[in-house]
Amino acid sequence: MKSVMAMRSWRRPIAIGISALIEEFFFRGILIAIAIDLLQFDGWAAIMLSGILFVVQQAVQVRTVLQLVLISSSCIAISLIGGLAVLVSHSLVPALLAHATFVIFYGSRLGNLELETSLRASRSH
Numbered sequence: 001m002k003s004v005m006a007m008r009s010w011r012r013p014i015a016i017g018i019s020a021l022i023e024e025f026f027f028r029g030i031l032i033a034i035a036i037d038l039l040q041f042d043g044w045a046a047i048m049l050s051g052i053l054f055v056v057q058q059a060v061q062v063r064t065v066l067q068l069v070l071i072s073s074s075c076i077a078i079s080l081i082g083g084l085a086v087l088v089s090h091s092l093v094p095a096l097l098a099h100a101t102f103v104i105f106y107g108s109r110l111g112n113l114e115l116e117t118s119l120r121a122s123r124s125h
Helices: 012-038 043-059 065-089 093-124
Strands: none
Touching (some): 012 043, 012 065, 065 093
């Protein structure tokens, strides 16, 4: 399977948007609802549970410590903003828009950084 950054440029935002939709539906939709309704967590505890699991799910995909720090801090921000948006609005739409916008904007920059790093590494060999 191709990485998102290896896709043609017009397909990247579509793949990123679909990924954000699935992640938000699961982490901010299903998990927060289960934590509050079934486990009787308060809103903050539900956001924390969802956020911790989201960070873990993303962290297993990285290769370097720098990537781990960047993705973890990004996930914490997305989890707090998305979780609060869901609790306040009772809708996934604000969380989805925030997540997709964040990932499309920063994902393109991080992808360019990863591409530049790999090009430098290949030139040095």
